[in-house]
Amino acid sequence: MSIVSSSAAAAVHPQPKVLLLFVHGFLGSETSFSTFPLDLLSALRQSHRLLNLEARVLPRFETKGDPTRSVNLLYNWLVLNAAAPEYEAVIILAHSMGGLIAVDAFY
Numbered sequence: 001m002s003i004v005s006s007s008a009a010a011a012v013h014p015q016p017k018v019l020l021l022f023v024h025g026f027l028g029s030e031t032s033f034s035t036f037p038l039d040l041l042s043a044l045r046q047s048h049r050l051l052n053l054e055a056r057v058l059p060r061f062e063t064k065g066d067p068t069r070s071v072n073l074l075y076n077w078l079v080l081n082a083a084a085p086e087y088e089a090v091i092i093l094a095h096s097m098g099g100l101i102a103v104d105a106f107y
Contacts, residue, residue, distance in 0.1 A: 016088035020055045023074065025096025029060040032095070056081070063097055071104040078105070 020041070024032040037055035044050045058077060061070040082090045094102045 014086070015052050017052045017054050017086055018050075019082050019087045019090045020053060021078075021082065021090055021092050022055065022057045023092060023094035023098030023102055024058070024060070025094070025098045026063045028063070028095070028098070030057050033057060054087075058098075061101070067097075067101060067104060070101050074101055074105040 020037065022033050022037050024030070037057060041053055041055045044053055058074060061073045063070065078090065092102045
């Protein structure tokens, strides 16, 4: 019989992460949020000891014209990047038109 320490067990079975995905608004880009995603992550880790968080920013998408392409981009990004077993949840934080794109991708 072997005894496995909690740190060794954590290495074998890593704790699932929560992904915070930031989606920019009209005419925005990956830099629209500046340092806010990292600042929020740091604050949540320090004040609430939430260590299993990861922040990502959706790559730039076209905000003019028919939104179908942008909705598909978000949907496909989520399927390729956020559906991994390492994530137990995805929280989408969207600004302005990014929120509309996120709602359309959900439905």
